[in-house]
Structures are given as structure tokens and as C-alpha cells.
Amino acid sequence: MTKPSLQLLLPAAKAIETELIALRRQLHQNPELSLEEAETSASAARLLTKLELEVKRNIGGHGIVADLAGGRPGPLIALRADMDALPIQEESNLPFASAIPGKMHACGHDAHTAILYGAAKLLSERKDMLAGSVRFIFQPAEEINAGAQAMIEEGVLVGVDEIYGLHNLPTLPVGKAATRHGALMGSVDRFEIIITGKGGHGAIPDQCVDPIVAASAVMLSLQTAVSREISPFEPVVVTVGSFHGGASYNVIPERAELTGTVRTFSRSVQDAMPSKLQRLISRTAEAHRCQAELRYTKMVPVLVNHDEQVRLVEEAIDLIQGAENRSEAAPVLAGEDFSNYLKHVPGCFFWLGSGPAMCADQANGLYHPQFLLNEECLPIGAALLAGIVLLRLGYANA
Template sequence: MITSKLDLWHHALELSSALIALRRELHEHPELSHEESETASRVTRELQRLDIPYRAGLGGHGIIAELKGAKPGPIIALRADMDALPIQEETEIDFPSKRPGIMHACGHDAHTAMLVGAAALLSACKEQLHGTVRLLFQPAEEVNAGAAAMIRDGALDGVSEIYGLHNLPTLPAGMAATRYGALMGSVDRIEISLEGKGGHGAIPDQSVDPIVCASAIIQSLQSIISREVSPFEPVVVTIGSIHAGEANNVIPHYCRMTGTVRTFHPDVQAKLPDRIERIVQRIAEGYRCEATLYYIRQTPVLMNHDEQVKAVEAVIDDMLGSHSRATAQPTLAGEDFSIYLKDVPGCFFWLGSGPIENAEQAYGLHHPKYWLNEDCLTYGASLLADIARSRLAQLAGGGQ
């Protein structure tokens, strides 16, 4: 039985080898977004072993488990994502992905193992828990669909606060980083279709070239960043794909582009659809093309809540020492944990997963050679468990 922070940490150390084994098993068998059935099945076996009730098949392949303490109190949610990426692994580890073209290049295998570890730690101290810990094993984070789907299936019903983390290979294992307010950017998708008039590449005057129009639109979209948004408000508009034509001597009839739009302020995000629509339509008109813009909102800015950040910092300082806590730098990378934070107060933070000596030389997230220092598994499981334990006590008036 766990009765103190020291007991919790010692128990976490005892779980270390099991968490590493689980993470490696998941790493060898990655699954893409919306396909996480085997991963979910593996998690449910762990929950059954721990005798924690759960519901599976939520939000796709998501799982909601509930660990009820012996004492009355609120509900605190902890979340981990489970999906992998369409990346061919290039690491030299002994347990690489066994599925060609699919890799856990973002460490969601580690996040899943950490939450299983937190569940084991909390099970060992449930007699002292003032309320309920809801464990959210979420699918489809990489395509910004899982959080919303989980919410529709009741993930936040009755929840007072929610917490989550993401590993960061450029931060050494044994450290964590927090930030008040905006931590990660919004994520929106744009799809632009251009219709011109196809023809022979040697006779362009008899055609309407959608490729030339597309190139003008791509260049002009950057004027939003340089001339329509304050330099103190970060914005990124990136066209990531462009498809037109099949032959080198043919002007195609159609051109299609997709891109991503990132901001760091909700007000800026709200104004961008109209600005992008104006540029696309006016440029297309000037090049005699017909244009259609689909602006797809995906995730809002990830905004942490002050009280919950302060609570996380207290746990980090108490467990790892204040010298092991850094201030997180803002990033325009997105995270659909932001959708949970729109409805419920909480905190999302970075957990160091890099080498102890020189984390700056680590391969970053989504890289085919991404590598994770497995020492972070124990830290992540312990921090998540103690955040939930301590916040339940505080909210229920039970102190620490």
C-alpha cells in the first residue's frame, strides 16, 4: 500500500522494468489513427489485471477507465494518446517497428505505458484517494480527431480537472517543463481547388493555367504573416501538398493544394478564414481561374489554466526538485488536448525524454530516427499519479 510520496516513488521504481517491456511491445506493433484496436486490447488486459473497470470502443478505439477511491470526492482525468505515425522507422534499437511504414515516432507508446503505470500506482493507494481518477486512453491524436470523439462519448462528464503530458526528446529525462496560458498553437487545415482550362503546354495562350495561379496564391498567402498580422502574434500558413497534371507538356485543368494554418491567439485564429478566402479568390480571379477554399477548423490554441499549472509545478518540485523544472517555450505544433481544456480546467506539460548528457542532439518528434530515453517512463507515471492524488485531496479538502 502507498501512503506517502516516497512510497509512490519507490513503487514506481519497482514498476520500471514492466513499463519498459510494455512500451517496447507497443513500439513493435504501432497502429495508425483510427486503427488502434490491438493497442487498445493490450491496455484493457492491463486494466483487467489491475481490476480497474473500463469502457472500450469509445471515440473509435478509445478507453475510459475509472479508479474510485475509498473516500468521496471529485473526478480528476488523466489522458494518454495511443496512435502512431505513417513513418518508416530508421532507428537502430533492438525493438523496431514490425510494421513497414508505421512508427511510434512521437512517443505515444511511452505515453500509454506511463498512464498504465499511473493506474498501477493509484490502485495501490486507492484507500487514500478522495474521489475518482478517470483514465483516458485516447485514439487519433495525430489527426486531431480523438479528443473530440472521446468527449462526445462522455470522457469529460463530471470531470473537475484534466491533466496530460507529452514527452520531449530535446529536454533531458528527469526534467519537466510547464507554461502558464498558451503553450501550443491552434491547428486548422485548408484545402484549395483551382479550375483553369487545360491545353497544350506549347500554346499557353489558349489555356488558363491553374499551376501558375497556385504559385501566386502560395506566395500571396505569406503576406498575411508579414502584412496583416502583428509581428507579436505568431502565425504560420504552410502549403504542404500541391497536385496538378500528369504530363510535362500539358497544362492541367485542375490544381489542388492542402495546407496547415497555425496561430497562437484565439482572436487571430478567428480572423484568418476570411483573410485567406479573400486572397485565394482575388488571386484566382486575376489569373482567370475558379477557386474553392475549404477551411477546416481542427484544434484551438492549447491554453493551460493557472491554478492547475501551479499544482503541477508543486508536484514536479516536490518529486524531482525545482531545479528539474523549466519554463516551456511556446510552439506552434498542435495538440488536441486543447479541446479538453476548452471545457475543463487543467494543465498539459512537457516531460523530458532525451539523453541526460546532450538532449539538444536528440532526434525530434516525428523524425524517423526519433529515440526515447526510457528513464522517462518512471517519471511520467509517478508525476501523473501524484498530480491526480494530490489534486483530489486538495479539491476534497483533504490536504496532501
């Protein structure tokens, strides 16, 4: 396939824009949380089956794998989208807003599913141009950082040579895309801390061992793991997101519990954090006559793009959208379990602009109850994913 012919993909994708919008709105009205994506998966499977792809369901939960064989032998390229929603009450007032109380596609995974279906449709119509095959991965449970690993354990990457994915970004104007070499997104770890003391009446604290005071000291001491034990040139975040202890205003409880997250951009720093936190927590609690237990869970590694695959994505963006619409993405400490795929095969994850064409920096961000997605990004995303594959596997003129 000649490179200039990639420019024909965007008009082809715009020709199916109405279908992609309808699918996205159907999914948006019927959001399903992580591990609950049965109807979302069924909807995607029905559409993929109509494209005459080899479809396998219930991979790693409600995941789907759909394979497309090209006209000649060659590499196997995977494209991935996530499908799950969030436990957020929607406040967008859209005519197709969530019909399910307390659940919302506030991260745009409904759009990702529609985009990947669009890419599958574009590529199925051009399969004879491919010197290789394509695997479309519709992944569950990304929001709880469990879906990618579950699908990997069930063989989703067997035979895969490269993998690509995208995420919409409402603070990036529609029509734009952003890439980054190396680390793009942070690791994600979770911790739980249980502080145990001796309960009693709040009026006689000398007869108690107060876990609330100890937990408060622990929470403050955790910040020194970053400010005094990690190089200032290493991005690290330690956040306590919940603090629970006691049930009455005048009673010192037996225990207090903290939960939180650690984010880093370095595997060595990520590996070192559990022992640092254990030391700070146990000794601070001991100083307050309490006992402490740390439960530390590594969830996903740093998302590190591979240089060759980033260059391929950038070339596809330049040919389809124009180099003036591509920028360098800033690193963020938010996590993405796409990083698990990149541990096993080379690939690239990039941002797709989904914000208003003007003043995207004023758009509501991801996870916001009034999150809005500019649906013009749907055909663009489909064209870019299809273009990456055609640039990598194409051998005939469009």
C-alpha cells in the first residue's frame, strides 16, 4: 500500500460516522461496571460477527478477541479498546445520558469500543491489502486494573507481534493527537494500612491507645517517603484516599484504617516503595504505642511506549491528520493497564483529542459527572487505528 493512500481512510471513516455515533450512544445509555460488561460485550460481538471475523467471547471475563486474516501471511498486529464504565452518577443532561443510576461512561470507554469497531470495519473491507493479520481486543475491567492481565493469562497475546491502543482526552481538541516516546503513564499500586490500638472512652485517653492519632501521624509521615527519600527528579505520588476510624464522637476506637495509592515513573522506584512505606508506618505507629499492618498490592507497571512503534503511530497521524495536528504528550501519573501488554510485546499507546475544537482546556476532564465527549473523534480514532495497521501491513494500493 502506498503511503498517500492512507489519506483516503478518514473520508471512509466519516462515511460510517453515523453508525459509530449510534453505537457509542447506545453503550453510553447502558453503562456496565468492571466485570459486568455482558451486554456491552454482546453488542460488540454481534457487530464483529457481521464483519465475518473470527470472534471469541468471554476471554478474561467479558472480553472479546476478534481476528482478521489478511490477503498474505505476515505479522499479527493487535488493537485494543476497553469497555467498562465507572460508578459515577451522570450529570451531563445529554438526551442519551446513562439510564442506570450511579453508573456512567465518564472515561469514554463507550467511545473506545465504537472506535475499535470502526477500525475493524475499515480493515475488514481492506483485508486483501494486508500482509499479515489483525487481532481486535475488546477488554473488560480496565478501571479496576484487572482486565488486561486476565486476558493475557488466557492467551490474548499469543502470536501477537505488536499492539496499539488509544485513549480519548477531553482537554485535547478534537482533530489532534499526542504521542510520547518512553514512559507516558505511571505505575499503579494500592495500599491498605490497619492501625490497632486500645479502645475506650474519649474522656479517659490515658487508659486507651488511640489509633486515630497514630493513623494521623502515619498519614503525614508517608509524605516523607517522597520528599526526603526519593530524588526530586523521580516523579512519585503517595496519596491517602480514605481514612476510617470510629463510630461515635466520644469513643476512642480499637482500630483505624487508611487506603491509598502510589504512582511512579520508574520500575526501580516502584519496587522500592513497599519497604519504605513499611518502615515509616510500623515505626510511626510504634511511637504512638500502636501496631500497624501494611497490605501493599502492585497493580500495573509504568506504561512505557516502544520507540519504533511510536514512530509508526506518528507517521500514521501525519498522513491522516497532518503533522500540524500532532503534539508531544506530557507524562501523567494516572495509570492504564495497557502497560501490561507492553511488558510482553512492543507497542504504542497515544492520546486522541476528544474535546471541543476551541478552548479544550476548559472541558471537563475524565471521571467528571459532566464529562462530555466530542463525537467527531470517533471516525478520526477509527481511521488512525486502521491506518497504523495498513501502514505496518499494507502492500497494495487502496
